[in-house]
């Protein structure tokens with residue numbers, strides 16, 4: 001549905017995209033994962049026909065964003081870091097307005113607005129002015145507005161940045177359902193967890209280039225997988241703890257009272273039971289999943 005080849009864009013000498021490649025299958029959710037300044041918004045703006053690339057190819061639904069921008073615009077929706085919500089209108093009115101701008105009949109616009117408000121858990125506040133909404137509600141309304149046009153492809157530029165964890169989860173579950181309606185999603189994020197929860201394919205982008213592509217599982221494996229951190233009640237038991245934990249992962253390390261070992265997440269209950277059986281009391285246990293930083297260190301060989 002989305003195909004990008006050797007895409008380049010510089011802003012007066014500042015290279016934003018440096019030969020980016022990307023493929024997004026129809027009906028899937030793909031994530032572009034990268035830190036601030038990696039070039040994510042630049043790519044989204046090019047795909048949305050808001051910005052011209054210097055060179056390379058970018059297509060949506062087989063249409064070129066540079067040669068056929070109007071055909072591309074008919075296929076896409078865009079929501080993201082900026083929001084097009086009108087504070088003076090209610091949530092419902094905002095959606096109907098967008099629907100009318102896109103030439104839906106009044107009846108159809110009302111019907112779709114109600115459906116989307118329900119799907120995004122905004123039914124209860126549909127009659128309230130958007131100006132009174134929380135950040136999370138606004139973001140969901142913005143997403144719903146993007147869907148009033150029934151786009152074949154929807155671009156979400158850092159959809160949950162700045163949201164509290166609860167709003168983030170609500171938005172995630174809404175986004176996860178979008179492919180059921182036949183919409184292909186490309187979202188950008190700085191959070192490995194977000195890519196993990198939502199996307200079936202992840203492209204890691206750094207300094208305008210794709211440095212890795214794969215399923216979340218494949219990328220996490222390259223980032224070194226999860227680690228268990230066990231805090232010992234008595235540091236003198238470190239040798240016993242280390243021996244037990246070495247059954248679960250290679251080379252446990254000791255730092256202060258904390259022993260760390262790479263583990264399969266599913267092995268955690270067994271690890272706890274074995275420590276208990278070996279008579280090692282603990283005061284804390286944490287499962288540390290690889291972060292974007294870990295992934296970057298692994299993927300760039302540490303010189304990022």
Ligand SMILES: Nc1ncnc2c1ncn2[C@@H]1O[C@H](COP(=O)(O)OP(=O)(O)O)[C@@H](O)[C@H]1O
Pocket residue numbers: 011012014015016034035036037038039040041042043
């Ligand atoms: N309008 C602009 N003018 C000059 N430089 C820009 C502009 N927009 C982005 N950049 C630069 O291009 C690079 C990529 O930016 P951007 O695409 O916004 O990355 P991201 O969305 O991943 O944070 C950064 O170095 C940024 O400073």
Ligand SMILES: [Mg+2]
Pocket residue numbers: 040041042157158
């Ligand atoms: Mg950005």
